[in-house]
Amino acid sequence: MLNELMRRTRSFRRFQEEKRIAPEILSELIELAGLAGSARNLQPWRYMICRHKHHCRQIFPHLGWAGYLPEWPGPEQGERPAAYILCLLDTDICRNGDIDLGIASQNILLGAMAHGIGGCRIASISAALGQELQLPARLELQLVIALGYPAEEVIIVEPEERQDIRYWHGPAHDHYVPKRPLADILLPLPLS
Numbered sequence: 242m243l244n245e246l247m248r249r250t251r252s253f254r255r256f257q258e259e260k261r262i263a264p265e266i267l268s269e270l271i272e273l274a275g276l277a278g279s280a281r282n283l284q285p286w287r288y289m290i291c292r293h294k295h296h297c298r299q300i301f302p303h304l305g306w307a308g309y310l311p312e313w314p315g316p317e318q319g320e321r322p323a324a325y326i327l328c329l330l331d332t333d334i335c336r337n338g339d340i341d342l343g344i345a346s347q348n349i350l351l352g353a354m355a356h357g358i359g360g361c362r363i364a365s366i367s368a369a370l371g372q373e374l375q376l377p378a379r380l381e382l383q384l385v386i387a388l389g390y391p392a393e394e395v396i397i398v399e400p401e402e403r404q405d406i407r408y409w410h411g412p413a414h415d416h417y418v419p420k421r422p423l424a425d426i427l428l429p430l431p432l433s
């Protein structure tokens with residue numbers, strides 16, 4: 242069951258924008274993030290929830306979508322995220338929390354998918370967003386997680402050519418994401 246949830250927990254970039262996400266679900270996702278493993282248990286990540294339409298409209302233009310699809314400007318109106326979780330590093334606690342954030346953000350995405358909600362991590366964020374939010378100097382905005390009920394199907398495939406891991410859009414609101422096969426990622430242990 243967990244295995245199936247992990248397979249379904251993909252990056253979604255097109256959503257049913259009008260179907261809003263209950264605030265209790267969003268708080269629950271932050272609780273799940275807070276349960277994640279943390280180096281030295283420092284727990285340096287802070288989170289902000291953005292769920293009101295007018296706030297979501299302010300966040301959207303600051304995000305970079307799908308670098309492998311340069312012709313695609315990102316989700317069109319009506320298919321934009323219904324909420325965002327902003328992930329901020331408290332640099333008074335530590336300077337680098339990347340691995341912690343990887344774990345915490347996966348908890349968020351898994352917890353969301355358990356409710357049928359899709360998400361996408363967005364690290365491509367314009368510097369202007371941090372300024373617009375007038376964050377205290379110690380908080381660094383490093384990741385935005387876009388969330389919404391999916392309006393696309395995401396399908397895992399094997400890379401067509403061995404090294405080509407670029408995802409693509411199919412004709413019918415489908416998105417194909419190549420994952421390297423087990424034989425490529427599992428290496429023999431070089432010990433005698």
Ligand SMILES: Cc1cc2nc3c(=O)[nH]c(=O)nc-3n(C[C@H](O)[C@H](O)[C@H](O)COP(=O)(O)O)c2cc1C
Nearest residue numbers: 250251252305306307308361362363364365408418
């Ligand atoms: C740390 C990190 C940063 C990412 N940043 C972006 C981003 O800025 N924009 C975007 O559209 N997708 C972003 N993604 C999503 C990846 O493109 C996605 O994980 C990848 O295509 C594989 O798809 P999957 O998540 O369904 O396995 C990011 C993913 C990770 C883990």
